[in-house]
Amino acid sequence: MKISNLNGTPDLHHEPGSDLFLSDAVVAGLPGPDTEDEQGQLGGNHLSRFVTLLVFHIAVLSLAYFLSFELRFDGDIPEYIQRVFFKTLPGVVLIQILSLRLLGGFYGWWRSVSFADLVALGRAVLVAIVLILVADVLFFPWLLIPRSVVLIDGALTIIFLGALRSLWRFTREHLFRYVGVDPAQRSFVVGAGLVGERFIQQLHSHPELGLHVVGVLDDNPRFRGSFLAGVPVIGRVSQAIDLAQIHNVRHLLIMSNSLPGKRVRDLVKKCHGEHIDVKMIPSVDEILGGAFQMRIRDVEIEDLLKREPVQLDRVAIGEMLRGKRVLVTGAGGSIGSEICRQVLKEEADLLILVDRTENNLFRIEQEIRRCRATVPIVASMADVCDLAQLRPLFEQYAPEIVFHAAAHKHVPLMELHPGRAVANNILGTKVVADLAAEHRVDRFVLISTDKAVQPTSVMGASKQLAERYVHSLGQLSNSTAFIVVRFGNVLASDGSVVPIFQEQIRRGGPVTITHREMVRFFMTIPEASQLVLQAAAIGSGSEIFVLDMGEPVKIVDLAREMIRLSGHTSDSIKIEEIGMRPGEKLYEELFAEEEEVLDTSHPRIHACYQRFFDVDEVERTIAELAQSVYDPREVILRKLSEAVPEFSQERELVGANFLSQSEPIAQLANQSENGSPS
Structure with a gap:
């Protein structure tokens, strides 16, 4: 490179x-690759460095061996002992060289010496002392090497090589820096x-x-x-x-x-x-x-929005996941894939990946396999709306914990296709939750969004009904803990505002925003996923947990920061206001007015309690919506408004004139504010 x-x-x-x-x-400071050798190979001088080190060590080891005799005999070495010195010098130095080479004592000369290098040096010298004494006793007893000489030699070797390494470090760091x-x-x-x-x-x-x-x-x-x-x-x-x-x-x-x-x-x-x-x-x-x-x-923009690192109760999370069979829907999405990565750290018994998008499922499966994770994985390309596809997974693998992250999240696209929002976000949630209850899963965790609070969008209304159904199941279930985790936007998720701005900046602008006063809550994907696991570990059933999103961020300020980070100025990359579109709000809310908010054992997780929803009533509402999935758009919007009173129908319909604008529908959807996590 x-x-x-x-x-x-x-x-x-x-x-x-x-x-x-x-x-x-x-x-x-961890065991790593042979840095010295790698650098030598890259520079084409590995052999010359090795030869230099070899000659240097032979000289130092020979000097240490000679001085050990001098010290042992107070500078007056008898003639027969001198003959012992010359006869044994090559063998002793050879044993020491081999020991140093094999046990890491050669390493570290071309970088700053560390305590680990000195430990490796001491270990290699100790092994050499033992080998020399064994050879003297078992194979060459007639050589009569004084054992005190061997011990003195070992001490001098450590002192000389350690001191020379430290001197080399001092020279590089202080004199030649x-x-x-x-x-x-x-x-x-x-x-x-x-x-x-x-x-x-x-x-x-x-x-x-x-x-x-x-x-x-x-x-x-x-x-x-x-x-x-x-x-x-x-x-x-x-x-x-x-x-x-x-x-x-x-x-x-x-x-x-x-x-x-x-x-x-x-x-x-x-x-x-x-x-x-x-x-x-x-x-x-x-x-x-x-x-x-x-x-x-x-x-990166994540660095500018980062908060203090999340402190997790790893013991509680480990107890929840260790040895358990875990199923994640939407496993290839932003949040779903990160939950999978976090689960792998906790030694689950089995991880079942469910996603209907082929490429997303393939990507997360390959990533996990590259990590050589010890947790067995099963990848299933299945649609959460299809009971016939999901039931065999529950029957065959009997998951004990389910994280339901699959959802349609893009606000403008769901405005255009409300039937798909009803099918995926509401009916899909019901299918997975019902299977969890039927198979007595330990925990079912629904990933929700702040757009479900006082919703003005189809996507938000559909997620509120999903919350309502899961919450009502939790109020009745004695075997499964049904938990909802609600939070705001996640940075860099698919189709979110960050990659959209990045692409617009790359093209030279303009960066488009819908309103200069629009604000949003933001959280990084790892932080959100870790807190989802923490909330799941805290929950006992029928709770709606809301993650602490910190301070809201103005979208226009986010755009300015990203322009500056890219090396541009506000003069070279313009920010253009294109106007709000149906379903958008100037600001999002994390709690509804009627919800009671309580603290939990974790400072970044709050609990909110809603009024009791009769599960039969919620099921009837969902059944009526299910009948309208393929009805005209206006019919679905009317039924959503009846099911979710907060959902405002006083919005301009997206008509043919709007769709005939130059931007394709997909791009139109992507240029909105960041959607809910997937």
Whole structure:
């Protein structure tokens, strides 16, 4: 892979989406690939480095062996002992070389030495001592090697090699760090800690990356005045711009999860004005999450909206999922696929993937198989509306937990095709929920949306009826815990506002919004999925849980931030207001007025309680809607309004003139606000 320096052309921005890669295992201090050998092979000098190391070790080991005799005999070595030295020197050095090579004692010379390297060195020397003593006693007793000499030799070997490695590290980190450094390579790291220290060590060892860290910023006072890999912690994050000007810094490297999204937004905005490049470093959670490579990456919109990391009760989630058979509908969608990834971490007994979209199902199945997950998986291309397709899955695999994430979510498309919203979102939910009750599933979890509250769209009304049916089942069921989890928009889901804006920016604009005052709640896909699992673990049945979405975000502000992150200005990429369309609201609500809101054991999960819905009445309503799935659009809208009183029918119908505009229907739908999770 080609890695470009920052001080020339091409630079870090020479390709959209380009990243700089380092071994995630090395940065995290975990067992990883043979970094030294890999670098040597890439540079074509692996053999020369090995020969250099071999000659160096032979010289140091020979010196240590000679000095061990000198120390043992106080500098007056008898003549016959001198003969023992010369006879045994080749064999002793050979055993030590082999032990060092096989047990990792050779590694680490071309990068910063770590405690793990010193442990490997000590282990290799200890094994060599044992082998030498065994060989002396069993095979060459006539050589008469003083055993104290062998022990002294081992101690000297550890001291010499350890000291030389430490000296090499000090030389690289302190004496030669800024030799020939271009000012354009000077960088700050935001966030002190173990991963930050490992990361800085790797940058010192890889000058080809073109980044030289001259200071660390952290708000924790305990780090003030300390050093990370020889780099001083020089101030607080709020001082970043002032300190960058003092130290002539051109790059800011932010540890992911070290700052909340609002502070990242403010920092990016200030750095943009000072022409300081900002990039993100994955956190230890991301590194340990299974990705083979970690990357220094550009700041993404998720970083600007990120909140404090979710603290999960892993014990409760593990108890819920471990050894259980889990079925996920909509498994290929944004939320469904992430729930599958989270379930894999909890050692479930079986994971059943259900999705009617061939490509989505294939993609998530292949991803899971590439991970070599120990959890067996079953991929079934089935439609949640088709009882005949789903029943065999329940009969054959007997799922114990069901996450129902399958849904139609795009607001304008559902306005055009309300029959599909009724069929998939209402009837599909009823089919899966009824099967869960029939087969006495432990937990059934419905993924819902804030658009179900005071709905003005077909999609929102259909999801409210789905909520109502699941809630009514939960009030009667003694065997299955029926749980609803409601939340707002998720970033970067299929068809959501983020990828739409990205595509519009890529085309050169304009970025289209429907109203400058429109606001939405946003949450990242992993955060939403983790909280869904937490809510499922908390729930005992018949609850509607609502996730804490944080502060609402203006869509126009989101557009401005994305334009700025792409390297453009408001002059080069225009924002165009195209007007609200049927089904859209200026703002979304998480709770209905009549709902009672209570806290739960988790600070980001709230519970709301509705009035009792008679399941028979809800079933009659759904049955009437089922009869109208293929009726004219106006008939379905009227019946939805009768079933959901809050659903407003005072909306302009999308007629032929509207559909004849230049944009195709699919694009028309995609340019709306972000839909509910799928």
